[in-house]
Amino acid sequence: MNGRRIEEGVFQGLMIASTLIIFLTLGMIIATVVAEGLPALSLQMITQTPQGGYYLGKEGGVLNAILGSLFLAGGASLLALVMSLPVVLYLNVYSHPRSPLSRFTRFSLDVLWGVPSIVYGAFGFTLMIALGLKASLLAGILTVALLVLPIMCRAMDEVMRMSPPELAEASYSLGATRLETALHILSRQCLPGIVTAVLLAFGRGIGDAASVILTAGFTDALPTSLLRPAATLPLAVFFQLGTPIPEVRERAYASALILTLLILLISLLSRLLARKFTRHVVR
Amino acid sequence: MDFKTHISVRDLSVSYGTAVALKNITVEIPEKKITAIIGPSGCGKSTLLKSFNRMIDLAEGARVSGAIVVDGENIFDPGVEVTAIRKKMGLLSQRPFVLPMSIYDNVAYGPRIHGTGSRKVLDPLVERYLREADLWEEVKDRLSQPASRLSVGQQQRLCLARGLAVEPEIILGDEPTSALDPKSSRKIEQRFLELKDDYTIVIVTHILRQAKRLADYVVFLYLGELIEAGPAQEIFRNPQKEMTREYIGGTIS
């Protein structure tokens, strides 16, 4: 009898310890980023591009990377959205869940979801060369769009599948076409989920380095053209970290802080918007 | 009983895969009267109702043979526009399912998709149908609020208003009050009695007393077959078939 009690106690202890370790690690990571990044964070960092001698410790900031990341992730998410919505609506409104097309598409999405981002980077690089593109914002957008498409599709699909079929039936029994049901009813019911999916994809796209390292290049300039290379925050962190000059390394920490804050903000925004759009959702 | 037929069911058979739900149903549904389809659970009542507005098309593996003629055309004809058929039939389901929009938009949804767009036309339309469903007084100050905030009884009346707004000729009710409390049930039943002057109403119900209260005409199904059909008076007082007698008497249910 006592043996069991001890066993129970020991394992409860281990369990709580594990949970604490996991959360403490999260805390430590954020704390480190803040602690190291905050001192080096200045208005200059956010509002200027690297000036001459930036990489030697002189003036400038990472505005090029901030805007580059935003444009790249934004463009990629938009592209992915334009593709995801039709796919998910088709799968949930027009085709039968057990049809071969349905199953194959969902399987393809599952596979694409799991592909490591470096493989997308390598594929994007190949595509880039085949299309005659140089390392550019456009190449980066295309590659990241590929990366986030399955993430967006899966998130949207999951929400739509949970929508009660009776809702669509109510629409059909009023004489609506499938398109009308998809656009007016299903999309409205799933709006919070759709918004969350887009922001989830955006967050993933903005933080990924492996997909852009081969395709978007890097530059000190602001992203003004689709055909020129674009800087991204993850790469800015990576490059600045690799120098022996301490001031530049500190800027890497600051850039990492900026990136982390951006992502946390997007996460927060996603929750707020989802709640806002739940107004009309039928349980 | 003298009546004009509105829906003529001719030799209708429906099966889901290998399971037969309806076998050779032939029956006439009278115009501008309340017809109650009764029978024990699983006898095919809902399937018959779903065939009327071709919602049966959405069921996986459903196969239909035979014809249903409404206003001179067979609704299963390949050339027929399904959306037009459904517009003719308003459906009230067992569990009210409001659309994810405001109360106003719920009622306006039908007219909007069928072409009516302007607020000038929609405003009086929404009010009219909410009145017909006996819901106007309760919601007139909060038309822009989400419909999901209404009580179940109110939601069912909203679904009635929504269904009426597409100006159907026929109202179909699939156990329309079984999810409601007695007070709301009575309200819905009241509406049906008043609406039958303008619409043909077909309701499926397993509550015999409800059928007795409402029906002018009764159709009795058992295990997918039509056992008996006729004016309510005759069926309830003097049923011809043994099985009908047993069901009405309560021996089988």
Place this chain on the structure above:
Amino acid sequence: MISFRLLKDRIARGGMLSVTLSVGVILFLVVAGLLVKSWPILSLKPLSSLLFSSAWRPNHGEFGFLPFLLGTIWVTAVAIVIAVPLCLLSAVYFSEYAPRLIRELSRPLVDVLAGIPSVVYGLWGVLVIVPLINGQIAPFFGSYSTGYCVLAGGAVLAIMIFPVIIHVSVEVFRSVPGEVREASLALGATRFQTVKFVVLRRALPGIIAAVVLGVSRAFGETMAVLMVAGNVPIIPRGIFDPAYPLPALIANNYGEMLSIPLYDSALLFASLVLFVVVIFFIVVSRLILKRIQARIE
């Protein structure tokens, strides 16, 4: 004469169908692209020499991937060894013991963990883990390490795969019906015994699926390991040795890709290998999870 509404419906359907078909096309293109670009090196060298040789001298046309494959395996193995016990214990805690408040709080926290980008993990690894290994851990075990080693890579990876394993495990535990637990407790078993003998047994396939999914994530992770694993193309002999995982190889050498003959084909072959391995793990994991889903229904 078809009405305008129905026409819209039909056109929309056609449009959506084409986009849906293109998903399959994309998958095909990715696979085909990798295969086509790997072909040059595959046709010149036998597969076994690519996979099992450790001679890596691209300038001399030698492409032995063994150090990188083993590097990836080492780092992943360390990550799994660290992550699985921690995650399982936490998952059990969340689903069986934790009060509602903690459960609610933890979900967004795990989400945040999942959202942190790879570079930030790498940065933290460089700032915290690497010095820790160099200064404390390696000497404690009587050896020396620069800190950029298998252990660093594995530790960082472990944290990165926490969310995946925890999330799937919790879902799997949740799928075990409450009646089963109640039956065990009613027989007088302790909470923990219920977990050990009843819940875990039913959840075992799902847990395996979760771990497999974690492995697939760890295998493909690039940035964080690139920053802490050392990137020396030798076969690691211990956890304090540097390693050069496959994704890091690809990411690091894109500059030289086009200047050395066959290098680009070699790196795309590496991508192909990654793709195949990761997809294999994911498909296995999905199959297990689907079977569990089916059993519930």
